[in-house]
Amino acid sequence: MDTSLFETILNKAAADTRARIIGDRRLGLEPHEETLTQNLVSFISRSVHELELPVAMVEIDRRSESRLYGADIALWIRGRSGGLMGLHLQAKRQYLDDTYHGIGYVPANGVKQIDRLIGGAQASGAGAGYVFYNGLRGDQPTGSACCIADYSPTRNGITVATASDVKEAAGEEAVTPRQEVEEFCTPVACLARCVKATSGAEDDDDPAMALASWWAVREGSAPVDLLDVSAAPSYLEIPLRQLDIPFEVDALNRERPAWDADERVLGLMESPTFSQVTLIDAQGA
Secondary structure (H helix, E strand, O other), rough: OOOOHHHHHHHHHHHHHHHHHHHHHHHHOOHHHHHHHHHHHHHHHHHHHOOOEEEEEEEEOHHHHHHHHOOOOOEEEEEEOOOOOOOOOOEEEEEEEEEEOOOOOOOOOOOOOHHHHHHHHHHHOOOEHHHHHHHOOOOOOOOOOOOOOOOOOOOHHEEEEHHHHHHHHHHOOOEOOOOOHHOOEEEEHHHOOOOOOOOOOOHHOOOOHHHHHHHHHHHHOOOOOOEHHHHHHHOOOOHHHOOOOOOOOOOHHHHHOOOOOOHHHHHOOHHHHHHHOOOOOOOOO
8 A cells, every 4th residue: 555545545534634623713613623524534534435445444432442542542553563452542622722632631420531541552462642633823833743744733733732731731630731742742643644663664564564663653662562363452443444455456446547646645635524423334335
């Protein structure tokens, strides 16, 4: 798989999220994390389904979030080797006063959300992180952990950081100024384009290794081993059917030989089906 396809999808999601937040505020509306998360999961799910990419994004229900995972979203990618790389993400949005709320949140069960996030991800064989939804101005952000210093406010409409970095920066705070965590954040597209920590050029078109590289760089660790499919968490039972796509079969070129990669993605992004907010059922796909 060409990782640029997934990178393009993530950049589109970031741009749309920023535009949604800014546009809603001009109308006197304030979008909530649940809405932005559902829009993101729907868009990514439809995009990777239509392009037959070995990627699954799952919205974790509130009960499981509170009791098991501490996460709103799970992102899993199947690598060339057949193994899985996963990332559990807790979502926070930028408020009007340029802050994030609830990073230090403690629910009724008494376990800090950030500790549940880290523990739940470890138990599932995934990394733990935060996804931030931002309505950035043209002079924001002023800091970034991106290896190529990507300061675009559009591409930073969605940013990501590891939970360990966020905990160190703001783990006890109810209200966190965005600038306190932005130096630990990268554009969400870095999850698809990071190859800094991979072992060879053959990894450049493997999205699972790109995600593993992002995780290794941010955690300061060696590249992680991909998870065996047999050890995948139970919530992936249906989405795994979507991930089971052989790398050697280029279904896109077979079906649409007249389109190059950019045209395929552009045509998909302009499709009216993406205005719908319905998750893909991989069983019926």
